[in-house]
Amino acid sequence: MNLAHLIEKDADTYPDHPGIVFEGEEITYRELNTKAGQIASALKNMGVTKGDRVGLQLPNCPEFIMTYFGILKTGATVVPVNVMLKEQEITHILVDSGAKILFTWKGFLSEVLPAVDKIKDFRNVVITGNAGGEGRGIPFESMLDGEIPVTRAVDVIPEEDLAVIFYTSGTTGKPKGAMLSHYNMVSNAFATAETYKYSHEDTIISAMPMFHAAGQTNVMTAAFSQGASVVLLPRFAPEKVFEALTAQNATVFIGVPTMYFQILYHPESDRFADNSLRLCLVGAASMPEKIFTEFGEKFKVVISEGYGLSEAAPVVSHNPVDGMKKPRSIGIPIPGVEMKIFDDEDRELPDGQIGELVISGPNVMKGYLNNPKESSEALRGGWLHTGDMAYRDEDGYYFIVDRKKEMILTGGFNIYPREVEEVLFTHEKVAEAAVVGIPDMEKGEIAKAFIVLKEGQTAAIEEIMEFCRTRIAAYKAPRQAEFIKTLPRNAAGKVLKRVLRGETE
Numbered sequence: 001m002n003l004a005h006l007i008e009k010d011a012d013t014y015p016d017h018p019g020i021v022f023e024g025e026e027i028t029y030r031e032l033n034t035k036a037g038q039i040a041s042a043l044k045n046m047g048v049t050k051g052d053r054v055g056l057q058l059p060n061c062p063e064f065i066m067t068y069f070g071i072l073k074t075g076a077t078v079v080p081v082n083v084m085l086k087e088q089e090i091t092h093i094l095v096d097s098g099a100k101i102l103f104t105w106k107g108f109l110s111e112v113l114p115a116v117d118k119i120k121d122f123r124n125v126v127i128t129g130n131a132g133g134e135g136r137g138i139p140f141e142s143m144l145d146g147e148i149p150v151t152r153a154v155d156v157i158p159e160e161d162l163a164v165i166f167y168t169s170g171t172t173g174k175p176k177g178a179m180l181s182h183y184n185m186v187s188n189a190f191a192t193a194e195t196y197k198y199s200h201e202d203t204i205i206s207a208m209p210m211f212h213a214a215g216q217t218n219v220m221t222a223a224f225s226q227g228a229s230v231v232l233l234p235r236f237a238p239e240k241v242f243e244a245l246t247a248q249n250a251t252v253f254i255g256v257p258t259m260y261f262q263i264l265y266h267p268e269s270d271r272f273a274d275n276s277l278r279l280c281l282v283g284a285a286s287m288p289e290k291i292f293t294e295f296g297e298k299f300k301v302v303i304s305e306g307y308g309l310s311e312a313a314p315v316v317s318h319n320p321v322d323g324m325k326k327p328r329s330i331g332i333p334i335p336g337v338e339m340k341i342f343d344d345e346d347r348e349l350p351d352g353q354i355g356e357l358v359i360s361g362p363n364v365m366k367g368y369l370n371n372p373k374e375s376s377e378a379l380r381g382g383w384l385h386t387g388d389m390a391y392r393d394e395d396g397y398y399f400i401v402d403r404k405k406e407m408i409l410t411g412g413f414n415i416y417p418r419e420v421e422e423v424l425f426t427h428e429k430v431a432e433a434a435v436v437g438i439p440d441m442e443k444g445e446i447a448k449a450f451i452v453l454k455e456g457q458t459a460a461i462e463e464i465m466e467f468c469r470t471r472i473a474a475y476k477a478p479r480q481a482e483f484i485k486t487l488p489r490n491a492a493g494k495v496l497k498r499v500l501r502g503e504t505e
Helices: 005-013 029-045 062-073 087-097 106-117 182-196 213-224 238-248 257-264 289-299 372-378 417-425 461-469
Strands: 018-022 025-028 053-057 077-080 101-105 124-128 162-167 177-181 203-206 229-232 252-255 279-282 303-308 315-318 329-333 338-342 355-360 384-392 398-403 408-410 413-415 430-440 444-453 480-483
Touching (some): 018 062, 062 077, 062 213, 087 106, 162 182, 203 238, 213 229, 229 238, 257 289, 372 384, 398 417, 408 430, 444 461
Parallel strands (some): 018 229
Antiparallel strands (some): 315 329
């Protein structure tokens, strides 16, 4: 099954049902499939064939979704490009993937044009936003003029042919391209929809970036697998969420923890309380227990947190929508996925012991593009090694402790930053916090906390550190702390701890 068959099926079954709602405008499944077909036709005329790679660097807008499925209809592979990347980073992804065409927005051209100029035989840039690119590229709208839509996606070998190449965030070096087949992506879309209990009757609000794996599967393809509607917000703002809830009678909201924090403490947060939601989903980063508890108590809505990574298409586990939900837990495996905890020798550990989380299932990538060594290491023994330290409790629920590479070793003791962060979040003056390891002559490493205070609050560094010392073992408490205005994050909402450590890559 070609991943593009999802919208073809919806166009046949629910032709007049809204597939997308964007800034109040509804786009039906029939219209969405037709536009995707026109894009596929135009791409074929540009010489794109099965197996080619096409870059897609667009903000949250209907053109992203139309183009995504248009590329898939040709049998080509989508290469999503983070909209915040700079010239050198864009060049790396396009060269590594072999993409010769890039769909982008006019506002990104100052970084895009110098990037593509470095690439030999690069074909063209397709530009959205009703503006040319200094005489360069093809306007998106004109590319579709007179194009007869491709009605049926090219047949593929689902387990072999690539649908998407997700580039990792590069927190440990240059981004690597995780190769996801049509089978990986389709299986994860249906398993995710089953886990979230999506149906044709659902209307899902999301400000998750569409170039991110979570935006594509948790929101777009999982929803389209059931013929549901997606309310696509161009960018997150609590006010926009409040408006969409009222206007669309939405049933599901999906966001990252920082979005929930901003809604919870917004002056008009009561507007969120009067809603038609059946479910709030948390993705892309871990939600602090304090926010999880306060949000649920205030708004009386079901909150379900899960876990995923690009290499797994990306959804791996979730707290059951209708079952027991545990704060700080990433839940249980979604249908078809198996999870285990391994030690450093790849031996399975019993419940309660901390080790590396490993995954097996139809959603696991084929490997990293052009990187057989990293692929072999990540997929050794038939298990995807996530690099996340975790444990399983007696009920079969999994808990992420921290990234394996972010564990702090101080004087022979292990410190898991997330444990310290959870303590910091309970301080009444703290809005956000992140803990990293920094070099220390005596201990090897010590914990340093970066703290964002709530608006209008003041505090002393010693006050915060003493607060920690009274709640966790002395060796775990931060030895240094610093107040900052905001934590550096990537587009998915994950804190960039390498930036806090002062690393360039």
